[in-house]
Amino acid sequence: MKKILILFAHPTFHKSRINKQLINAVENMEGVTINNLYENYPDFFINVKKEQDLLIGHDIIIWHHPFYWYSAPAILKEWMDLVLGLGFAYGAEGKALEGKMVFSAISTGGKKEVYCKEGQNQFTINQFLIPFNQSANLCGMTYLPPFVVHGSHNISEKEIENFGDMYHNLIEMLRDEKVDFSKLKLKEYSNNLFE
Amino acid sequence: MHNQEFFFQALIYLVAAVISVPIAKKMGLGSVLGYLLAGVIIGPFVLKLVGSEAGEVMHFAEFGVVLMLFVIGLELQPSLLWKMRRSIFGLGGLQVLITSVVIAVVALLFNFKLNRAIAIGLILALSSTAIVLQTLSEKGLMRNIAGKSAFSVLLFQDMAVIPILAILPILATMGISKSIADSEISDVTGIASLSGWLQLLIILVVIAAIIFIGRFVARHIFRFIAETGMHEVFTALALLMVIGTAMATDAVGLSPALGTFIAGVVLADNEYRHELENTINPFKGLLLGLFFISVGASINFLLLIENPFQIIGFVFLLIFLKFSVLIVLGRIFKLKKGYEFLFAFLLAQSSEFAFVLISFSKQNRLFDNHTAGLLLLVVTLSMVISPLLLIFNDKAISPILARWQNKLEYDEIDDQENPIIIAGFGRFGLIVGRILLANNFKVTIIDSNPSNIEVLRKHGFKLYFGDVTRPQVLEKAGIKNARMLILSLPEHDEALKVAKYVRKKYPEIEILARARDIFHVFEYFNLNVKNVQREMLNSSIELGAKALTNLGFTRYEAYRAARTFKHHEDEVMQELYKHWQEDEVHYIQETRRFSEQLSETLQAEKNYSIHDGDDSWSVNLLRDEMISKSNHEKTNLKKAKSK
Numbered sequence: 150m151k152k153i154l155i156l157f158a159h160p161t162f163h164k165s166r167i168n169k170q171l172i173n174a175v176e177n178m179e180g181v182t183i184n185n186l187y188e189n190y191p192d193f194f195i196n197v198k199k200e201q202d203l204l205i206g207h208d209i210i211i212w213h214h215p216f217y218w219y220s221a222p223a224i225l226k227e228w229m230d231l232v233l234g235l236g237f238a239y240g241a242e243g244k245a246l247e248g249k250m251v252f253s254a255i256s257t258g259g260k261k262e263v264y265c266k267e268g269q270n271q272f273t274i275n276q277f278l279i280p281f282n283q284s285a286n287l288c289g290m291t292y293l294p295p296f297v298v299h300g301s302h303n304i305s306e307k308e309i310e311n312f313g314d315m316y317h318n319l320i321e322m323l324r325d326e327k328v329d330f331s332k333l334k335l336k337e338y339s340n341n342l343f344e
Numbered sequence: 345m346h347n348q349e350f351f352f353q354a355l356i357y358l359v360a361a362v363i364s365v366p367i368a369k370k371m372g373l374g375s376v377l378g379y380l381l382a383g384v385i386i387g388p389f390v391l392k393l394v395g396s397e398a399g400e401v402m403h404f405a406e407f408g409v410v411l412m413l414f415v416i417g418l419e420l421q422p423s424l425l426w427k428m429r430r431s432i433f434g435l436g437g438l439q440v441l442i443t444s445v446v447i448a449v450v451a452l453l454f455n456f457k458l459n460r461a462i463a464i465g466l467i468l469a470l471s472s473t474a475i476v477l478q479t480l481s482e483k484g485l486m487r488n489i490a491g492k493s494a495f496s497v498l499l500f501q502d503m504a505v506i507p508i509l510a511i512l513p514i515l516a517t518m519g520i521s522k523s524i525a526d527s528e529i530s531d532v533t534g535i536a537s538l539s540g541w542l543q544l545l546i547i548l549v550v551i552a553a554i555i556f557i558g559r560f561v562a563r564h565i566f567r568f569i570a571e572t573g574m575h576e577v578f579t580a581l582a583l584l585m586v587i588g589t590a591m592a593t594d595a596v597g598l599s600p601a602l603g604t605f606i607a608g609v610v611l612a613d614n615e616y617r618h619e620l621e622n623t624i625n626p627f628k629g630l631l632l633g634l635f636f637i638s639v640g641a642s643i644n645f646l647l648l649i650e651n652p653f654q655i656i657g658f659v660f661l662l663i664f665l666k667f668s669v670l671i672v673l674g675r676i677f678k679l680k681k682g683y684e685f686l687f688a689f690l691l692a693q694s695s696e697f698a699f700v701l702i703s704f705s706k707q708n709r710l711f712d713n714h715t716a717g718l719l720l721l722v723v724t725l726s727m728v729i730s731p732l733l734l735i736f737n738d739k740a741i742s743p744i745l746a747r748w749q750n751k752l753e754y755d756e757i758d759d760q761e762n763p764i765i766i767a768g769f770g771r772f773g774l775i776v777g778r779i780l781l782a783n784n785f786k787v788t789i790i791d792s793n794p795s796n797i798e799v800l801r802k803h804g805f806k807l808y809f810g811d812v813t814r815p816q817v818l819e820k821a822g823i824k825n826a827r828m829l830i831l832s833l834p835e836h837d838e839a840l841k842v843a844k845y846v847r848k849k850y851p852e853i854e855i856l857a858r859a860r861d862i863f864h865v866f867e868y869f870n871l872n873v874k875n876v877q878r879e880m881l882n883s884s885i886e887l888g889a890k891a892l893t894n895l896g897f898t899r900y901e902a903y904r905a906a907r908t909f910k911h912h913e914d915e916v917m918q919e920l921y922k923h924w925q926e927d928e929v930h931y932i933q934e935t936r937r938f939s940e941q942l943s944e945t946l947q948a949e950k951n952y953s954i955h956d957g958d959d960s961w962s963v964n965l966l967r968d969e970m971i972s973k974s975n976h977e978k979t980n981l982k983k984a985k986s987k
């Protein structure tokens with residue numbers, strides 16, 4: 150059984166629909182730790198030692214957040230800047246994260262169609278996520294396809310529920326080592342595993 | 345040996361004070377009552393350690409009252425005094441006038457002749473400056489509205505002593521054959537023998553001199569002496585000034601207390617004010633104590649035993665008459681909400697001036713020995729009872745009034761509500777309340793002195809006056825249905841008591857508390873109150889950050905340093921809490937000394953490096969690694985070449 154750490158960053162969680170559903174779906178799962186960054190560090194004062202210990206204690210890391218300005222909310226960047234330190238996550242001595250798996254779980258306002266060369270946003274989600282991908286590479290981690298919920302502005306309750314179930318199932322499968330990684334790696338999004 | 349005798353007397357007075365005052369204070373009786381009881385105990389009717397010389401001691405110790413008025417004057421800027429003119433002359437004047445008349449009328453009913461009745465009225469109308477002011481400062485009531493009013497009245501009475509001293513001999517001549525009266529009058533020497541206008545002129549000249557010297561000359565003398573760096577000379581100068589003023593005003597027939605009060609007010613703007621206050625204060629305290637002891641020792645119990653019911657009857661009659669006049673005047677002068685009771689109880693006794701006035705009247709043959717002795721006893725007993733009256737007011741009257749006002753003034757609580765209660769609405773509670781209000785929460789306030797009721801009500805606060813330590817007040821404010829209680833009162837130990845009570849009776853209510861120091865925090869932790877905020881912590885940290893900025897830190901660097909320190913401080917506190925739990929007895933014995941706290945804190949700090957977390961932002965480490973790596977490669981290359 151793998152241990153999973155969800156690094157959750159949402160500054161207005163109380164107003165969220167989708168992320169609330171996603172978090173509800175994975176809360177209280179055995180082997181899953183949810184680390185709510187805005188709740189734990191309202192002053193952005195991240196306890197580096199504690200965060201590094203958490204990383205060491207888990208096998209699969211998820212950066213879970215709404216997709217702000219084609220990236221993560223500020224606190225997750227702060228977290229990366231401070232926690233993924235030299236000598237811990239990278240550098241000659243930095244081997245603590247080697248072999249772990251990591252991926253993003255994000256929600257976007259725009260529909261899937263706008264995230265392509267011809268679309269309004271010109272780039273795909275995976276292009277936007279390159280900094281996360283390469284950060285994982287530098288740390289010697291395996292980067293998996295993102296879990297993406299598109300079109301959050303006019304998504305129905307039913308659809309949200311479906312995404313919640315999907316997220317739950319994905320995490321359950323990852324935890325119980327029931328995922329065929331050779332298959333998963335070929336997918337654009339992790340969600341597509343269930344198609 | 346005369347010295348031996350003096351030291352023995354001093355020893356008795358000091359021992360009496362040192363033992364009785366702390367006990368009286370512990371029992372909640374106040375220091376005045378402690379001194380008075382000490383006097384009774386060492387006096388001629390109990391231990392017989394001091395005898396007739398207590399009277400002389402009392403005269404000497406009356407100088408304490410003079411010093412006290414000087415110190416009070418120092419705290420009272422002339423502008424402030426000017427603002428009080430209405431209450432000094434209006435309230436004070438009416439009090440002296442009406443009380444004198446009422447007492448005189450009652451004295452007439454007791455078959456005193458008119459002139460004596462008037463004299464008795466005038467003498468007994470005065471209240472004890474010594475007792476009242478000591479009580480006010482001890483209870484922190486000097487700035488309270490009732491306290492201020494009482495002070496105004498006392499100030500007027502001090503001024504009234506002068507005309508009363510002038511009137512008494514005239515009263516004495518009434519009803520006595522003219523020849524005796526003439527011979528009496530001619531006995532009066534010095535300035536009193538001059539004509540009235542001349543007297544007034546001399547008095548004005550003396551006051552002008554005090555003001556002139558205080559305003560323009562004193563500063564230079566103080567600086568000259570202060571520059572010598574000899575503290576005892578400064579002390580001598582301060583005493584010299586007070587004694588000099590007292591003598592000058594006494595010589596022209598003015599009350600020395602009033603004279604030094606004027607001197608104090610004149611010096612209130614002076615830059616040496618605090619120095620003066622600190623110098624005079626110990627003398628003032630000791631002499632006042634001595635004065636109260638001697639009052640206690642001078643109670644004539646023989647006279648009391650002879651006629652106990654009559655005398656006690658007189659004492660209560662006197663207090664009743666004074667109280668009634670005071671409470672009516674208090675109402676007229678807009679004292680409300682129980683303050684009129686406080687005001688009236690404060691001033692219901694008779695004055696130490698009465699001792700002087702009675703013996704003066706005796707010299708003038710206005711009273712015979714018996715009447716004088718009786719009056720003295722009544723005056724003394726009224727002074728002894730006065731602290732008890734205040735206790736009675738605190739314990740019995742105020743709570744009843746508070747409850748009664750609850751009905752009149754307080755908003756009715758609706759049973760459906762889940763109020764957030766803020767107990768203590770001063771500098772701390774106000775900010776807490778504003779944050780809650782800004783976020784659309786309704787707040788219920790309990791405070792013992794909310795001054796801006798209208799404004800607060802308009803903005804959605806509900807107000808309850810009263811002492812939160814009393815369960816009824818909490819109940820009235822709706823603690824039963826409350827979801828949160830915020831203890832922001834500055835009386836930390838009281839707040840802790842409230843927390844204990846609420847925890848026990850309503851365990852489900854969330855309690856948030858303001859704490860004085862870490863030990864106070866720990867006591868809350870023990871009650872399972874986790875949301876505790878040390879009152880000084882955040883602002884001092886912020887100022888520390890400002891200091892760092894001024895020392896060349898960038899603002900973010902200073903901010904990080906301050907935040908780091910704050911989080912570190914929390915860890916230190918958790919660590920100290922563990923120690924404290926293991927070793928609670930020890931901590932209690934150490935009586936929460938700050939130095940103890942300091943050394944513990946610094947000890948825990950040793951194991952902590954303050955900037956650990958921020959290393960990730962530094963490129964230096966990365967550069968170091970790069971350099972060592974490239975060096976490594978170079979050496980490898982060299983090795984390869986050499987091969």
